[in-house]
Amino acid sequence: GAVVSQHPSWVICKSGTSVKIECRSLDFQATTMFWYRQFPKQSLMLMATSNEGSKATYEQGVEKDKFLINHASLTLSTLTVTSAHPEDSSFYICSASQASGTDTQYFGPGTRLTVL
């Protein structure tokens, strides 16, 4: 149980284009979903927290107009990187929990984004 999927697993795009990454909880309803970014050989950096039906809460320094997050249902959240640039290249990981607060986060397999 508690499986989270991400799609695509990797994507290459041209500078200036937008890329959408999907995060799905396959066998549970995720009240809260999280989006992280991870640079090589580094820890995870939380970008934003989203609750179903509400606007996402972004961490300090994360541009909300560049990283659009939608959590339209209890099983799906999307991250859209708008007007991507090479510096946006990274490994993006989502996680989901069944409730806010103390519940355990289950992580997706990650999406490798390369912007040319």
Next chain:
Amino acid sequence: AQSVTQLGSHVSVSEGALVLLRCNYSSSVPPYLFWYVQYPNQGLQLLLKYTSAATLVKGINGFEAEFKKSETSFHLTKPSAHMSDAAEYFCAVKGVQGGKLIFGQGTELSVKP
């Protein structure tokens, strides 16, 4: 504010040897603590978690961790390392009132044959 420190960015052990990955936390009250494992180019997999029940927590793949309040530690151990244990390990802390999951810097475990 809560924080997590993992001592040693890289640990190398021989196959069959004891694995010990260190994690110390800073929190005003005993928090929830987690260990995750990450294989190359993959997401994080939950190994085990402490949520104020038993202080010795057993997880998957033969790993266990002991919560020691007096030492503010939550070290991860495995009696006998296997080649497949080679990966990046993250310790994380979360407040009992909720809030963000705060990750340590990670420890890369290498297992030599």
